[in-house]
Amino acid sequence: MNINRITVFGAGVWGSVIAQHLAKKGYKISLWEHYKDLFDILEKTRKHPNIENFELNSNIELKATLEEAVKDSEMLVFVISSKSVRNFCKQLKPILNGKVLPVVSASKGIEDSTFKTVCEVIEEEIPQLTGYAMSFSGPSFALEVAKGIPTKILVAGPNADLVKKTAKVFNSSPIITVESDDRRGVEYGGAIKNVVAIGCGILDGIGDGADTKAALITQAMQEMHDITVSQGGKTESVYNLSGLGDAILTGMSSISRNRRLGEKLGQGLSLEEARKQVGTIAEGADSVNSVHNLARKNNLKTPILDAVWQIVCNGEDKDVLLKALGF
Ligand SMILES: NC(=O)C1=CN([C@@H]2O[C@H](COP(=O)(O)OP(=O)(O)OC[C@H]3O[C@@H](n4cnc5c(N)ncnc54)[C@H](O)[C@@H]3O)[C@@H](O)[C@H]2O)C=CC1
Ligand SMILES: O=C(CO)COP(=O)(O)O
Incomplete structure (x- = not known):
């Protein structure tokens, strides 16, 4: 070439x-x-x-x-x-x-x-x-x-x-x-980690810390895994750079726009207001619905991703995320 x-x-x-x-x-x-x-x-x-x-x-x-x-x-x-x-x-x-x-x-x-x-x-x-x-x-x-x-x-x-x-x-x-x-596995991980980052941001907005976010990422990885594998992606891709690696980066860093969007939601802003304040695109807010529907279609248990969906798409109270985490 x-x-x-x-x-x-x-x-x-x-x-x-x-x-x-x-x-x-x-x-x-x-x-x-x-x-x-x-x-x-x-x-x-x-x-x-x-x-x-x-x-x-x-x-x-x-x-x-x-x-x-x-x-x-x-x-x-x-x-x-x-x-x-x-x-x-x-x-x-x-x-x-x-x-x-x-x-x-x-x-x-x-x-x-x-x-x-x-x-x-x-x-x-x-x-x-x-x-x-x-x-x-x-x-x-x-x-x-x-x-x-x-x-x-x-x-x-x-x-x-x-x-x-x-x-x-x-x-x-x-x-x-x-x-x-494994293109599918890599692309699914890259999309789902944005939803995970919004979840981490919601915890930041509530005032929880790195400990709680690490627990969220750990549990959400199982959900990312189950969805990705149900679509033909490989386990090894989920725990590679595009899945786990990018979930750690965006969930933990103040730079991430998806995490920042979640933080605004956790502080009680509406999705529209949160989007406006973040300014540029936050892809996770667009993928959250498809990820949720895909999990439902395949009868998968995805409590963390569902809670993020409920907060982003249904305007539910952010406590649903803490409940999904078992707190
Ligand atoms: N910013 C980052 O650090 C990273 C971003 N990405 C991904 O890259 C993609 C772009 O993100 P950013 O450059 O950060 O966002 P951005 O907001 O800076 O740029 C968005 C781009 O999408 C284009 N666009 C929007 N509507 C369009 C339309 N109707 N037709 C054609 N083009 C349109 C805009 O012209 C612009 O070039 C996203 O999927 C993001 O998840 C991936 C890795 C890192
Ligand atoms: O995907 C990214 C880095 O790998 C960028 O994440 P954000 O869109 O959340 O800023």
Whole structure:
């Protein structure tokens, strides 16, 4: 696989940091952004408004249209909110015009109505990409990666040779890539850990401490495991970087937007107000319903994830989470 130009869809915080990471490795990057105001700021200043001291590398070219963004591209990287992926693919499909490229998804979510992962949605909407979509997931705050703080991220897909080559593309300081053949397991872990992080945030909002959050993560891992395995994912993926690793990171760190959203809910704010105060996306608030419905559909016992769902989606009192934990 000889790659020169890579397209990154999404110049949000993670998309821009991934684009920068690849640009520093010498790849030419075509960076596309959905929101015109963000695109304009980046084009005018080359600085990201949501990342401190961050100036786009000279290998990054901003592309205003999807046609320009995919021109001469040899790899596509999706870093857009998971719920926008299906509609986005409907726009992208005619532009790709049957072209087959390796695709990497760095988004974390499960579609509400279908329980499909982001890679599965991409392949369903753009069938020629079937077998070419890979997940890039692990404990990786964009703001920490931007500062050069080292981490490990899984590259997961069905084609071992493509995964190996793609992992090489992304592998360089501060990111060490780890190959996986369990895309489903990796994507389910990445989506469910966001719900776990909201749960940890609720405990923070109530005023409980790290002890209680560690107990929550431990119990929630069993629930993440049961859901993931019911969908064909592997146990070893649940306890790898995208599941356990990312649950620890986002559940315990003040940086996590999902944890911060939970904290606001724990303090008694409504979901709408909590979302407003957190500002950027918190994927867990969108995945919580699909995770809950999936567990119900498969008759799984998931008391912790159910309690988070009750608080987020039904506005129940946060004490239901303490009860679910047995307190
Ligand atoms: N920020 C982080 O530390 C990390 C984020 N992620 C995942 O990356 C994904 C993006 O997150 P961030 O960059 O942090 O969020 P962000 O809020 O900074 O950016 C969201 C991106 O989604 C795009 N988007 C929103 N609606 C769209 C639409 N209708 N069509 C096309 N694009 C649309 C926006 O243009 C923007 O580029 C999420 O799934 C998140 O879970 C994964 C690992 C780390
Ligand atoms: O997934 C992430 C880090 O791996 C980012 O988590 P938040 O979206 O909760 O900030």
